[in-house]
Amino acid sequence: MSGHDHHHDHDNHFTPIEARVRALESLMVAKGYVDPAALDAIVETYETKIGPRNGARVVAKAWSDPDYAQRLKADGTAAVAELGYGGRGGEHIVACFNTPEEHNLIVCTLCSCYPWPVLGLPPVWYKSPPYRSRAVLDPRGVLADFGVTLPEGQRIRVWDSTAETRFIVVPLRPAGTQGWSEEALAAIVSRDAMIGTALPSAEARR
Amino acid sequence: MNGGQDLGGQMGFGPVRPEEDEPIFHGDWEKRVLALNIAAGAMGHWTIDESRHARESLPPADYLSFSYYRIWLEGLSNLLVAHGFATPAELEAGAPATPPLQPRRVLKGADVPAVLRRGFPYERPAQAPARFAVGDGVRTVVMHPPHHTRLPRYARGKRGTIERVSGCHVFPDTGAQGQPETAQWLYTVVFTGPELWGRDADATSSVSIEAWESYLEPG
Incomplete structure (x- = not known):
């Protein structure tokens, strides 16, 4: 490590893309197209309010409450x-329930469609x-890239999100979770399990 | 359009490499690009489909090598210029050199929670009965439009089955070109792996797309 002093690395040391984004924002604010407070509120929403814990609560409730699972379906x-x-980003949501016979996997081959309100x-x-x-x-x-191998004989169904319909996978409730609270169940439901690239397990509970 | 975005079935990109404990953003500029895209979209001068078209119109080599927020940055910059909200020189300078256009709406900070919570639902009242029903066999059309479409290449000219009828939804292909909004019946259509990928494909896999009615013929 050099002893070079990095205290000056704020004002004029933007990468080209950082400089472009700052210029874009300055321009749009100066022209009255965007409200800076709105930009901050949008960022704050996706940093603190909307994320995969929302979806995990949905899954945990579906695991705990058969009537809710029916409504979700x-x-x-x-x-x-x-x-x-x-x-x-989630105006029309479809829940894809994994079964012992079929595993679900979500993708958007054409862009990046993803169920924002429940997964962030x-x-x-x-x-x-x-x-x-x-x-x-x-x-x-692809599942092998994530270290996931499906049980022998389980089919796989891929949902390509080509419209504004957004999908969330409801994984199978893992063994060893009888009697768990919804909160404890939600804690073992990962983002990837709700995309279909992971399987929840009772061991994930800390 | 058959642009860099239409990735289903392409090869050579290597394995998926998930990042352990990935942060929500990889730098402040990504946050600003996200927020600027949402706020600019809220002005109401282009549809979500036109913004997708702006991204997929990047040269494929750029599309495939840029990060996704970089793609959003390029798409938004191009939309602002195309709609007369900014000139390339202003984007470069970060300061106005021409009078602003009057946006239809400006999203205010106080309104953000309600606007995000409400979203922009895409279902519309049906003007005609649905042509297809659950269980019907269909064949997707073969087309290669130079404009935006949501029928991926890998699923064109394929036989599938209607699994769900989802109501009438805003039709992207025309809306992305700035034409007046129209809506069509939207269906979930399921294809077997071998139908899409040939006889060596995994017969225990299936793929569905969401298909607007004009993408489908009886089959």
């Missing part, structure tokens, strides 16, 4: 709204060519 949008979730913003890999290209052609190979 019948009308995903209405059922997630019962928990206060919905809106931008998508991870980089979800938006990137390796996943988008191969999820439809070789879904089991």
Whole structure:
């Protein structure tokens, strides 16, 4: 490590893309197209209010409450709204229930469609060519990239999100979770399990 | 359009590499790009489909090598210029050199929670009965439009089955071109792996797309 002093690295040391984004924002604010307070509120929403814990609550409730599971199956949008979730990037939600016979996997081959109100913003890999290209052609190979092997004989169903309908996978409730509270169940439901690239397990409980 | 975005079935990108404990954003500029895209969209001068078209119109080599927020940055910059809200020189300078256009709406900070919570529902009242019913066999059309479409190449000219009828939804192909909004019946159509990928494909896999009615013919 050099002893070089980095205290000056704020004002004029933007990367080219940082400089472009700052210029874009300055211009749009100066022209009156955007309200800076709105920009901050949008960022805050996706940093602190909307994320995969929302979806995990939906799954945990579906595991705990058969009536809720039925409502979620019948009308995903209405059922997630019962928990206060919905809106931008998830106006029309369909819940895909895994069964012992069939596993579900979500992708958007054409862009980055993802159920924002319940899972938040998508991870980089979800938006990137390796996943988008191969999820439809070789879904089991993609699962292998995540270290997931499905049980022998379980079919796999891939949902390509080509419309404004957004999908969330409801995984099978793992063995060893009898009697758990919804809160404890939600804690073992990962983002990837709700995309279909992971399987929940009781051991994930800390 | 058959652009860099239409990735289903392409090869050579290597394995998926999930990032452990990935942060929500990889730098402040990504936050600003997200927020600017949402706030600019809220002005009401282009549809979500036109913004997708702006992204997929990037040269494929750029589309495939840029990060997704970089793609959003390029798409938004191009939309602002195309709609007359900014000039390339202003984008470069970060300061106005021409009078602003009057946006239809400006999203205010106080309204953000309600606007995000409400979203922008895409279902519309039906003007005609649905042509297809659950269980019907269909064949997707073969087309290669130079404009935006949501029928991916890998699913064109394929036989599938209607699994769900989802009501009438805003039709992206025309809306992305700035034409007046129309809506069509939207269906979930399921294809077997071998129908899409040939006889060597995994017969225990299936893929569905969401298909607007004009993407489908009886089959």
